[in-house]
Amino acid sequence: MSSEGGQKDQEVTMVDVLQEEQEREQDANAVLGGSDDQHCTYSSGYVPRQALYLCTTCVATQGENQTPAGICLACSYKCHEGHDLVELYTKRAFRCDCGNSKFEHKCRLEPEKEAFNEKNSYNQNFKGVYCTCARPYPDPDDDVEDEMIQCIICEDWYHTRHLGEGVSVPSEFSEMICGCCMGKTPLLASYVNNTAEVVADCPLKAADAPEVKSVTTFWPDGWRSRLCKCEDCHVKYKELKIEYLCEESDMVQEYEKQGLNQPTQYEQGLQALGNMDRSQQIEVLTEYAQMKEELKSFLATFAEENKVVTEEDIKEFFDGLKARKRRRVDGSDLLA
Known part of the structure; x- marks a missing residue:
């Protein structure tokens, strides 16, 4: 795509597309945290942290x-394919509900639950709404661009503008x-302290904690490593059911690292290509x-109309490519 008036030509190359695909996959891997997409997690019990989904096709969410x-x-893949799913991101200490008494059908992966x-x-x-405004995300009736942040205790998500009067989000923080x-x-x-700023030194004993204000705080x-670990405080953590705050492994950032350590499909593809014989390599490179x-033909239409290529356009291209490949494999193109 190009234009006159001193603006530099802009074009999307194959390298750009592959890089974008890889970055999207890395983002997805972070959310999934290395989750197994083949086996139900039910037998693992109450998993410390995992990606979860709400199926609105199977479970009533209103009324x-x-x-x-x-x-x-x-x-979500094996038992609810084609259903309306809501991504819940991650939740702690949760056991998969698929196929239990809340559903009309049994789980295909773990029938006995x-x-x-x-x-x-x-x-x-789990009712499909978030924040103090109790609205869905994305919200079709909200045209305000606003970041959402997850509270590490209740694990709900909040619009920054709904975190409380006078609350400003710091440029750098770890958790909220x-x-x-x-x-x-x-x-x-x-x-x-009195201005709702987190202090780093010398925590008080739990029994001597001052009166707390219901104000959003950023940590x-x-x-977590600086939390008091004395016996009195441990008793308080247990009473409040927040023992997990003492564990760095509970942090979403630690969970995401598990996914980021997973190789992307692009990297796996390069490795697989190196393991193929010459004829197989030629076949793969021909398809490439x-x-x-x-x-190139797809992008040419945007250049002719002087339109900007969006992420959604690229996704549409690859979805179409996958669909055409499936038709070639099952022979449906030959029957058309």
């Missing part, structure tokens, strides 16, 4: 018959605790060249 339930990644997972915790996200959860955990007030890197020509 009097609200039945909150979460399913793991593998079940208990009727309920009694230790599961369900917030309003919403005002409601701060009000329920007075022990944490030992680490916060810096390494703050064909894809490159198709992409």
Whole structure:
């Protein structure tokens, strides 16, 4: 795409597309945290942290018959393909509900499950809404661009503009605790000064914690390691059911690292190509060249109309490419 008036020509090359695909896959890997897409996590019990989904096709999410339930990644593929799914990002200490008494069908991967997972915790996200505004995400009726941040205690997500009056998001922080959860955990007030800023040195004993204000707080890197670990505080953590705050492994950042350590399909493809014999390599490279020509023709239409290529356009191209390849494999093109 190009234009006159001193603007530099802009074009999307094959390298740009592959790089963009790789970056998108890395983002997805971070969210999935190395989750298994073939086996239900039910047999692993209450998994410390995993990606979860809400199936609105199978479970009522509105009205009097609200039945909150979460399913793991593998079940979203194997048991709920083609259904309407809501991504819940990650939740801690959760056991997959797919196929239990909340569903009309059994899980295809783990047919025998208990009727309920009694230790599961369900917030309003399992009804498809978020934040103090209790709206879906993305919200079709909200045209305001706003970042959403997850509270590490209730694990709900909040628009930055709904975090409380006068609350400003710092340029750098590690984790956030919403005002409601701060009000329920007075022990944490030992680490916060009168301006709701987190202090790093010398926490008070839990029994001496000052009166806490229900105000959103943002916590810096390494703050969990500075939590008081005395016996009194451990008792308080247990009473408040926040023992996990003492564990760095509970952090979403640590979970995401597991996924980022996974090789992308692009990297796996390069490795697989190196393991092929000469004839197989030629076949793969021929398909690659064909894809490159198709992409070139696809991008040419944007150049002719002087239109900018968006991420959605590239996704549409690859989705179409995959569909055409499936038709070639099953022979449906030959029957058309």
